[in-house]
Amino acid sequence: MSATPSAAAPAFRGRIGCDTSSGHYAAPHRYRLHLSLPCPGSLRIAVTHRLLGLGDLLPVDLLPAVPDTPDGGFVSLRPLYEASSHHHRGPAAAPVLSDAWTGRVVSTHAPDIERDLALRFGTSGPELYPRGTAGRIEAVARMCAEGIDEAAQTAGELGIGHAAHAEPLGTLLDALGSLERCLSEQEFVLGERLTAADVHVWTTLVQLDTVHRWHLDADAVDRIAAHPALWAYARGLAAHPAFGTLLDLDAIARRHHARCRGREAAGAAMPIVDWNASAGRV
Structure with missing residues (x-):
């Protein structure tokens, strides 16, 4: 399998x-956030x-x-899940927004958590x-999920020799x-200022x-890289x-190799972006 499977329905919303x-x-x-940063939803x-400067108001574990x-869950999250749903079945997975006053989970649905951070705390x-812009942001998020993430995963699963590889x-x-x-003409996805659409696109490109x-x-990687803007x-x-x-x-690689059972393709070892250099870590 080329990447993570489609996310299950969120346990709490x-x-x-x-x-x-x-x-x-x-x-x-x-409230408190419980995040595993290699997970795309947690990263978003x-x-x-971080953009909203909420570190002093809403801590992160x-x-x-x-x-x-x-x-596929986390031991440290099990008490929160059990307090929120007696004999909870399924993994105690991240991301989680929890309520310190009640000791229970508020939400495990990343898009809702992102919106609530921005609209209620931002x-x-x-x-x-x-x-x-809500409709446009949702359209970008859907394109990222279906047009990039799911399509790349399907193409990777099928492999170059499969007849259906070309479609995804x-x-x-x-x-x-x-x-x-879009980005050849403007600085950000929706225009000249950064929005939630950019958070979706950037984290999706990281995953890609x-x-x-x-x-x-x-x-295929050469064709993907041929988008300079x-x-x-x-x-x-x-x-x-x-x-x-x-x-x-390194954490992204550990998560990937722990979850992935697919074969790696020859010739795709070089990253498109030197992420460490771009983040000023060299």
Whole structure:
């Protein structure tokens, strides 16, 4: 298998309300994030949290790169899951937004957590969900999930010798081409300011280059790399302290190799982006 399988339905989908009339409302130090940064959903949440400067209001517990239970969960999260759902079945997986007042899980759904951080806690930092952009951000997120991540995974699983290989690879290249045209004309995905759409695109490009690339042949990787504006954009965001400093390439590799059972393709060993150099770690 070329990458992580499609995520299961989230176990919990509580939301943070706008005032005290809702069960969960924004309050300093009430909530805690539990994240495993090599996980794309956790990485998106961590970037959002860092962009909004929420470190003093909403602490983060960093979990190991590789889950430490046989079902793909984390031992440290099991008490939260059990307190929230008696005899919870399934893994105690990350990401998690927990409520310190109740000792229970609020949400395990990364997109909801990202939005609630931005809309309920985001009083400083960029406006990640500007008025009128919700539909466009959702469309970008869907393109990242289906047009890039799932397409790259399917292409890697099928392999170059499979008759159906060209279709998912074509879907992937079409999505990258759309972003290339966009970023050739403007600084960010939705225009001239950074939004949640950029968090989605950047974390998806990280996954494409650090995970999916290993299962694509050299010709496919060359075609993926042939989008100069897109990869320059990825390098530029990696230089931003809210993005690149959260990357741990060794941890991503450990997570990938622990989960992956597919064959690596010949000729795709060289990364498209030197992520460490882009983040200023050389």
